[in-house]
Amino acid sequence: MCREKTLALILLDLCAFACYQDNGEETRMRFEEACGLAEENSLPEIKAYRDFVSGLEPVRMQGGRKEN
Secondary structure (H helix, E strand, C coil), X not given: CCHHHHHHHHHHHHHHXXXXXXXXXXXXXXXXXXXXXXXXXCXXXXXXXXXXXXXXXXXXXXXXXXXX
16 A cells, blocks of 8 residues: 555544544545545545544544444
C-alpha cells in the first residue's frame, strides 16, 4: 500500500475512534473529511468505517456509550 493510502487509512481509523469517544458535530465533521480522503484514495474499507460510525448514532441519542 502506498504511503498516501496508508496515511488516509490511519486518519480514518483515528477519526472513527474519536467518534466512538465523542460523537459531537465537530468530531463527525472531521470523520467526514477523513472519509473524503479515503474515497480519493479508493480505500475499500470506507464502508465498514461508515457503518461503524453510523451505528453510534442511537448511542448518542441515549446519552451514553455501548457497554461491552
